Amino acid sequence: MVTFQFERTAPLTLDEAWRRLTEWPRHGDVVPLTRVTVVTPGPTREGTVFVARSGIGPFAVDDRMEVTVWCPPTGDEPGLCRLEKRGRTVRGWAEIEVRPGPGxxxxxxxxxxxxxxxxxxxxxxxLGASARVVFGRAANRLLRRP
Structure with a gap:
């Protein structure tokens, strides 16, 4: 089991940072060899399921996730999204929190x-070191691209 955390500050509003980080198919655009498919109809809410398929051909792994907490930011109040990883190969969870930062x-x-x-x-x-790098770079790219 690996647990990691990182933080980023972006010159964006809370709403815009949230939007960029929670448009699930965009994650496939910034994580190498990954495609993200949303399984349930939108918009995203608790119960939304999506699958990140990473790899090539028979060496691909499906990371099936379900949104279990969906609290978008409102005004200056922080937002929190929690995902439960429920795939056959990858288990665990992820949390994305967007809150007011400096300036x-x-x-x-x-x-x-x-x-x-x-x-x-x-x-x-x-795994922990490489995951921190891969997800950190993905977050950087998501926050930079409109």
Whole structure:
């Protein structure tokens, strides 16, 4: 099991940062070798399910997620989204929090727990470090692209 967290500050309103981070198909545009498909009809809410398929051909893994908390930001109040990972291969959760930051910017806190079923715990340090880099870069790209 791997748990990690990172924070970002973006020159965006809370609403705009939230929108950019929670348009699930956009994650496939910024995570290498990944395609995201929303399974349930929109708009996103508690109960929304989507699948991130990462890899190539027979070496692809489906990361099935369900939104279990959906509290968009309102005014200066922070927003929180929690996803439960319910795939056959990847379990765990992720939280994306958007709150007011310095100078009227949006402060993003991303927390995640990964429990891959087929990876021995010996790999946890490498998985944690690489996940922090991959998801951190993805968050950077999502926040930069309108």
């Amino acid at each position: 009227g910017r949006a402060r993003v806190v991303w927390r995640e727990e990964l429990r891959p079923r087929l990876l021995p715990s010996l790999c946890d340090p490498l």
